[in-house]
Amino acid sequence: MHSHLHTSYNANCEEIMTALDECHAKGFLHKALGNCNDIKVDVNKCLSAERYQRAKRNRDEARSNRRRIEEIWAKERELDQGPAVPPAAAANVAAAANTGAAKQ
Template sequence: MTALEECHARGFLWKSMGMCNDAKHQVTLCLRAERLKRTAANREAAKVKREKVKKVWAEIDENS
């Protein structure tokens, strides 16, 4: 992100001529990787929570 900010700080011509595209691409790849890790963690947490709720409902049905 720092490289992209530095490139953008060089001025309008650098941005308009596509000189910052490589830095932008690297930032995009990095953010995508972070998002995928976060999504996987959220999916796993939801799976655990779903199993817990399912177990509680099974106990409720069993005791009714």
């Protein structure tokens, strides 16, 4: 079973879907004898490819949006906490503070 065929999501499959509709219109016996099976397989392949492309676009868009949101969050954290200090620089600052305390 498949979803509704003639939608804007499936515009690239319109020609083959129309051929399937025409095959089905030839009557029950024509369908029952399997005369539309090859066209049906082609429709399923086309719909599957369309769904895959749509899912890929959605995934890529979601990743892009997530990157953008995380950049905004990082800027907000920086404003709240001050500039972020890389771990190596923080270790150098701590070591310098310990050395200064030892000299006194």
